Amino acid sequence: MSTKNKILDAAEILFADKGFNGTSLREITSLGEVNLAAVNYHFGSKKELIKAVMSRYMNELSPRLESALSALCHHDVQPSLKDVFSAFIEPLLHLNEFKENGTSTFLQLLGRGYTDSQGFLRWFLTTQYPGVFTHFTEAVHKAYPELSAEEMFWRLHFTMGTIVFTMSSSDALIDIAQNDFDRQVDIAGVIKQVIPYVAAGVAAPINR
Amino acid sequence: MSTKNKILDAAEILFADKGFNGTSLREITSLGEVNLAAVNYHFGSKKELIKAVMSRYMNELSPRLESALSALCHHDVQPSLKDVFSAFIEPLLHLNEFKENGTSTFLQLLGRGYTDSQGFLRWFLTTQYPGVFTHFTEAVHKAYPELSAEEMFWRLHFTMGTIVFTMSSSDALIDIAQNDFDRQVDIAGVIKQVIPYVAAGVAAPINR
DNA sequence: CGCTATTTTAAACAACTGTTTGAATTTGGT
DNA sequence: ACCAAATTCAAACAGTTGTTTAAAATAGCG
Numbered sequence: 001m002s003t004k005n006k007i008l009d010a011a012e013i014l015f016a017d018k019g020f021n022g023t024s025l026r027e028i029t030s031l032g033e034v035n036l037a038a039v040n041y042h043f044g045s046k047k048e049l050i051k052a053v054m055s056r057y058m059n060e061l062s063p064r065l066e067s068a069l070s071a072l073c074h075h076d077v078q079p080s081l082k083d084v085f086s087a088f089i090e091p092l093l094h095l096n097e098f099k100e101n102g103t104s105t106f107l108q109l110l111g112r113g114y115t116d117s118q119g120f121l122r123w124f125l126t127t128q129y130p131g132v133f134t135h136f137t138e139a140v141h142k143a144y145p146e147l148s149a150e151e152m153f154w155r156l157h158f159t160m161g162t163i164v165f166t167m168s169s170s171d172a173l174i175d176i177a178q179n180d181f182d183r184q185v186d187i188a189g190v191i192k193q194v195i196p197y198v199a200a201g202v203a204a205p206i207n208r
Numbered sequence: 209m210s211t212k213n214k215i216l217d218a219a220e221i222l223f224a225d226k227g228f229n230g231t232s233l234r235e236i237t238s239l240g241e242v243n244l245a246a247v248n249y250h251f252g253s254k255k256e257l258i259k260a261v262m263s264r265y266m267n268e269l270s271p272r273l274e275s276a277l278s279a280l281c282h283h284d285v286q287p288s289l290k291d292v293f294s295a296f297i298e299p300l301l302h303l304n305e306f307k308e309n310g311t312s313t314f315l316q317l318l319g320r321g322y323t324d325s326q327g328f329l330r331w332f333l334t335t336q337y338p339g340v341f342t343h344f345t346e347a348v349h350k351a352y353p354e355l356s357a358e359e360m361f362w363r364l365h366f367t368m369g370t371i372v373f374t375m376s377s378s379d380a381l382i383d384i385a386q387n388d389f390d391r392q393v394d395i396a397g398v399i400k401q402v403i404p405y406v407a408a409g410v411a412a413p414i415n416r
Numbered sequence: 417c418g419c420t421a422t423t424t425t426a427a428a429c430a431a432c433t434g435t436t437t438g439a440a441t442t443t444g445g446t
Numbered sequence: 447a448c449c450a451a452a453t454t455c456a457a458a459c460a461g462t463t464g465t466t467t468a469a470a471a472t473a474g475c476g
Binding site for chain 4: 422426427428431433434438440445446
């Protein structure tokens with residue numbers, strides 16, 4: 001295992017758990033059992049390390065996600081909104097093959113990125129991976145053409161919020177659910193719960 | 209203006225903008241134009257200051273919110289889910305009377321509190337203001353009795369996520385919306401957009 | 417081997433963190 | 447006006463932060 005990967009592996013765990021601001025380089029290097037200076041040697045700075053952690057997941061996720069969404073767009077029949085959101089399931093759960101607890105870790109990181117560090121990560125993702133966003137809005141438009149661009153803008157951001165926020169606190173929520181309802185829940189179970197919710201939200205009647 | 213309030217006013221602005229971890233006491237005291245040591249003198253610690261900032265809003269919000277929700281519960285006719293969520297509008301917008309940009313600031317703080325500092329603020333709110341949560345779930349149960357406790361648990365947390373996440377990045381979203389759609393938007397406009405969304409999400413058909 | 421380039425290491429850096437101290441100042445009551 | 451309590455203040459505290467340095471170790475290759 002290379003030093004670079006040791007750092008990435010340790011960093012993503014701590015970032016997901018305590019946020020980017022809340023994690024120090026010393027915590028990362030001691031969990032990864034590498035020297036402190038290795039971070040700056042291999043990545044240049046903490047900010048670049050954050051980008052590298054996210055890129056490792058995005059490079060795995062985005063091709064699968066884009067092809068799943070564009071398949072919906074170029075199909076003859078009109079997809080339902082549930083189809084559109086279900087297109088996320090396979091690419092997201094595939095991150096579990098890529099890495100242990102990959103799905104949950106990635107979604108937690110995404111949640112952190114939206115609130116930590118004044119949104120520089122949002123800028124990074126939208127500029128570096130614009131294809132995901134355009135394919136997604138295209139697919140939603142095909143499923144629900146009556147929705148104006150402005151209404152879609154809001155509802156898609158509401159959806160981002162629901163997903164990202166839920167996942168960034170998914171560990172705590174899963175704990176509570178298991179105590180209160182005595183039911184085994186995992187990240188896939190949460191995803192299956194959230195899809196009807198966001199699909200219905202986006203499909204809400206237009207209020208003019 | 210008392211020193212205590214100068215600190216609270218400066219702190220809430222910076223906390224909302226940069227998060228609790230991301231804001232130092234020195235930034236707060238220099239924005240508030242008070243001495244650094246005043247924070248520890250008046251509040252004891254940074255953690256207590258965070259609680260005080262949140263309490264000032266919660267004490268203003270929670271009685272109005274609880275009475276609006278319990279009014280729904282004790283009314284004879286069954287409320288719709290839209291009624292339940294609309295019950296939030298007046299108490300939330302009232303925070304703008306209480307303080308300039310109060311609504312948006314409070315909701316941003318709430319968003320910060322859920323992700324920053326490993327959820328200690330969530331613990332604080334649920335233990336210090338349990339009435340809001342119980343009244344809310346009661347009202348939703350009256351509007352949608354078929355929803356099991358577990359499904360309601362998830363959907364209410366999805367809703368929290370939608371609201372809190374949207375509001376914590378509402379400044380950025382409002383900026384984008386005004387550029388892209390050339391339309392004046394404010395926090396009340398966002399609230400009116402989000403209510404049909406969350407109401408439809410909670411009302412989604414049960415998927416068994 | 418011998419040499420170069422890459423990588424690792426311990427140590428130090430300056431800047432910043434929340435908190436404490438003790439003296440100076442202001443305030444409110446008599 | 448006096449005294450005591452409450453408040454403000456500059457300074458320092460000890461600890462942590464990201465980053466840099468220069469020497470030591472390792473690796474790769476002819």
